[in-house]
Amino acid sequence: MDWGAIFTNAIESGLGIDGVYFALAAIGLNIHFGYAGLLNFGQSAFVAMGAYGLATSVSTWGLPFWVGILIGLGGSVVLAILLGIPTLRLRADYLAIVTIAAAEIIRLMLRSVSLKDTFGGTDGLQQYSGAFFEANPYPDDRQYGVGGVEFSSRDTWVMTVGWSLVALFCVLVWVLMNSPWGRVLKAIREDEDAVRSLGKNVYAYKMQALVLGGVIGATGGFVVALGQGSVTADSFGSETTFFLYTALILGGAARVFGPVVGAILFWSLLSLTDNVLRQAIANGHISDSIMTGTQVGQVRFMLVGLGLVLMLAFRPQGIFGDKKELALDAR
Amino acid sequence: MPDDMSGDAPSGPEWDFLRGDPDPIAAPLPAAPPSAGPSFGPSAEVFTPEPIEPPQIKSDHHAVALDALSGAAPEPGSPKPDPILMADAVVRRFGGLTAVDVTHLEVQRHSITALIGPNGAGKTTFFNLLTGFDKPDAGAWTFEGRVISGLPPHRVSRRGMVRTFQLTKALSKLSVLDNMRLGATGQRGEALWAAVLPPLWKRQEAAITARAMELLERFKLDDKAGEFAGTLSGGQRKLLEMARALMSSPQLVMLDEPMAGVNPALTQSLLGHVQSLRDDGMTVVFVEHDMDVVRHIADWVVVMAQGSVIAEGPPAAVMADDRVIDAYLGAHHDAPLSIEEEEERLAKAENELQAEIEQASADQSVEGGATP
Amino acid sequence: MARRLAGALAALVLALLAIPFLASPAAAEGEDLHGKLRNGDTAVADVRIFATDAGGTQIGETRSDAEGVWAIPLPGPGKYTVTLDAETLPEGVALRNADNASVTREILGGAETPQLFPLGEGRAVAKQDTIEWVQLTAEGLRFGLIIALAAVGLSLIYGTTGLVNFSHGELVTLGAMIAYWFNVEHGLQLIAAGALAVAVCGAAGGAQDALFWGVLRKRKTGLLAMMIISIGLALLVRYIYQYLFGGGNEAFTDYNSQTAVKPAGLPFALAPKDYWSMGIAAAALVLVLLALNMTRLGKATRAVADNPSLAAASGIDVDRVIRLVWAVGAALAGLAGVLLGLAQQVNFAMGFNILLLLFAAVTLGGLGSAAGALLGSLVIGLFIQLSTLWVSPELKNVGALGVLIVILLVRPQGILGRAERIG
Ligand SMILES: Nc1ncnc2c1ncn2[C@@H]1O[C@H](COP(=O)(O)OP(=O)(O)OP(=O)(O)O)[C@@H](O)[C@H]1O
């Protein structure tokens, strides 16, 4: 087994496009779930808004890149408001069901044959990232990285922008959560009625949190759209949201760096198990009758599921979290 | 704590006041839940019915309020000279059950008004309606002369009418100090755009913190300021919730059973606080089951039963009222309870007992640590 | 406690792994798409099938042989669209769903990928004499009754434990998988296989509560945490199914090709198995609702749903009631899986695919109410089918989920639900 390759792959996966995309989307989710206690199970829809907002504007409507970004951001604001109006007055469990339903509606619309001319059906959209890569300052004649962990010039450019956004949003979240605004938000997570009785407009705060987290999720959508060069509706299904929850809980909800650490860990661990299994199969350590190459992908999902169960049963505060300030508890 | 509170500790079964009544039906209640936990504080046996004494005047506001109320007729819906809150024809039904049906009610400014009534009388539901937490089937009410029925809870609170909850709502994953700061109104940093610019709100925040510490000191919680509210005992939470409500300097505070689950020693200090609110110029409406407490601090008592106001008046007059006694005891004696009702009451009593025992043991352990 | 939980988890995983190891096609080098065209039990030969790559260029074409078998070798991993030329189907045979003539698949390296084109006479034959909305109403009722089976269990579990169970869909799949194993792998007649599957599901539900959820409840795990745990469990179990069963659709051996029948002069036609499915589902639902209202245990269940601590105080063994609710709920879900497998074929994600519709049904009816769940399911089933009068069938679920959102906007506690108390 080539452990060197296994570990560099794991690190590349955690720091690469997937890692930065998940970090952004999970920072948004952390504002919803970690700080405001909103059980948003439709985060994948916000990511899709960003990705498809950009892709549709540029590749279908032929608009400039920046307009695509604005449309993606605007789309996520509109989605948050549309989603918030009916759901923010509901109990937490109803909210979960409605947001997951709304996300599913959006996915079905994006992949539908009737809207194929706009959204490209199940094939999705391509050819929207030209302007972004024209601004790429990294010459594409070489790889960038250290110690075997290397990225192409395109990936490096996307990662530079992506991780800068992550840093920016981490600072933003830190400032906000240490302000009176953040205090109200955390109080809402604990008990809405108490906050109402103190004269705060709970609905408005939840809406602001939903919009803010949604917009940050949409920037994750830009990153994944640019990093992968194509967008498909089915990559923004509810399982993506569940993965985001896994990453967030892994790193620790309601902590500024929780989602970032969680996203990196999540993808590194997935890549690690994936590569170990594939190599074991290739080298005959695992016989074909037990597991074939295609089944490795399924094992990875099983591990995510098992990980989620074990985390919540034994360490709901995340790997580095402190149980005392755990956002999630008996309700 | 005011001096006059130190003499007599309120205690005993909730309806002790009925013992002195010659009425034959005033026997001990069959399923009355004991109000105090096991073996601490003065017990029911040493309780002696107090003679009805004229109310002591404690402050200017108190004097004005008492004077005003002395002119009010002791009957349901009686008009008051200077009402801060007026409710009209308020009805709330849950399916077939009419939980609240109040024809008319006025609350005198600067008074302490007690709202009493048997379990399930609709007191909490009435509170919920008045403060906007629940929607009535009919009715309207005004606060400071302006209609507030239909306003959402936060708007009611901003008008100056702040409530607490029967089941305390301490925000357990926030520090005690943050709980307090949350209560302050008009905070600039609570707007999203301003929150990202700390210089805009840092000074205000410092002022709020100073005020919060001041209140915490008054409520003897200052040494807990940095701890998670979740670590407080039940009684301390009641204190915190009250202190938090005061951060907004309301005109009217509505306290839903502020003394429930609080041990007698703490009850005394809570009573002192409630009185000092009135003396500071606030109006207080509170729900209470313990008649000793009511007799001690209420200027006016409103009795609810089965959703409506059945009696009103000064404490002494109300407690001698036959309708009130019937409301507490009549149902048990005259109308046989259905099995479900019986079970429900039994379970409720058991739950309350359980809660009190837990409370008592929690308080005991807290006190045990403090006393040598 | 932690060790007990870990043991319980291990037991659960082992129990799930004990699910029959279903044969997947023998591995060989190179990618291909292949399948076997069957109309009921007869092979369908000489049907043209071709594949195109993502760019739209045709990369292979074939015709099914006398056994109905076809295969198209592929140049490598990637995304391909495989199309069945419906013109070349024999007289009287049609695709069961004409929308499925063309399917796009993501082919992984080294994978020989089975692709199924379900054939049958469909309702195309009897269609001339049906009135569309009546036909759709009948189909909606059938679907509504089937999802009601699963929704009632979901709702009862919520009512008694407060858990929003995201892994309920996997119980539906379990029913179908076990019935498939007995029926296809072991040649047991489908009715017997289905009955066995329902029994196994009931036992699995009870065991799941005893070994897993019950332990978590005792540890005082919060409801939100349990809800997320159920998501993890669903992921784990769903992909164990795929690991064992593969990604394709498979049909049961029995009742595959049935001609649609019109009941005495009415303008709709369904296959006999559909009438039987509806009858069985309705009977099971009536039985459960009657039991809830008439029997002591049923009343105890409703009491627990209403107020667990009160129920416990009046001498009801709450844990036993919850265990029973899990067993019955899982058995009903298993039955739903068998009937759904009969209607649409068996797939590892079949339960997951209806999960949101279950939530919609349960939420519409008001979380926790069994009668509400039934009512909600029928509304959802009817709405889904009838909406195809106006929107394309691929968007029919969009309408149902949209209705869910709109109803919650108007009545946040669901149709039959009650508002919660404050303070
Ligand atoms: N959300 C609700 N749904 C149905 N019934 C309710 C609801 N809220 C209150 N009730 C009923 O309304 C009646 C009045 O309840 P309420 O809580 O106002 O009584 P209370 O006077 O505060 O009693 P206690 O002294 O025990 O606190 C009770 O019979 C109660 O069961």
Ligand SMILES: [Mg+2]
């Ligand atoms: Mg009450």
